[in-house]
Amino acid sequence: MQVKLVTALAATGILVSACGDKDAQRAQADANAVGFVPPSVTSRLDFGASMERRFRTLDRNGDDRVTKDELPSPNARIKAFDRNKDGVITAIEWSEGTLAWFDRMDLNHDGTVTSEERAESRKR
Ligand SMILES: [Ca+2]
Numbered sequence: 001m002q003v004k005l006v007t008a009l010a011a012t013g014i015l016v017s018a019c020g021d022k023d024a025q026r027a028q029a030d031a032n033a034v035g036f037v038p039p040s041v042t043s044r045l046d047f048g049a050s051m052e053r054r055f056r057t058l059d060r061n062g063d064d065r066v067t068k069d070e071l072p073s074p075n076a077r078i079k080a081f082d083r084n085k086d087g088v089i090t091a092i093e094w095s096e097g098t099l100a101w102f103d104r105m106d107l108n109h110d111g112t113v114t115s116e117e118r119a120e121s122r123k124r
Pocket residue numbers: 058059060061062063064065066067070
């Protein structure tokens with residue numbers, strides 16, 4: 001009797017997990033269909049590093065300054081990094097500007113920005 005019950009439970013367990021996989025696959029397909037972006041967490045360090053790479057990409061002539069002609073399009077946020085308003089964003093202005101931007105998104109000030117914080121700060 002006992003053994004039968006355990007066997008039955010085991011069989012049920014297998015069925016459930018197989019079913020779960022299918023559900024997960026379907027959920028993933030649905031998520032892809034609506035362009036769902038999974039929740040993410042970005043640390044200040046990772047953000048700084050990826051923004052540094054972005055600066056290097058923008059600075060096509062490698063003079064440690066991003067000039068107007070190197071910007072892909074007029075971007076208010078990037079323009080605001082130009083603190084002394086000389087039309088040029090230096091590497092220092094860029095890193096200060098991007099980290100200040102990160103800190104504004106980091107609503108609970110724990111040094112990481114979650115996708116929720118990013119979305120929330122965009123609304124503000
Ligand atoms: Ca440059």
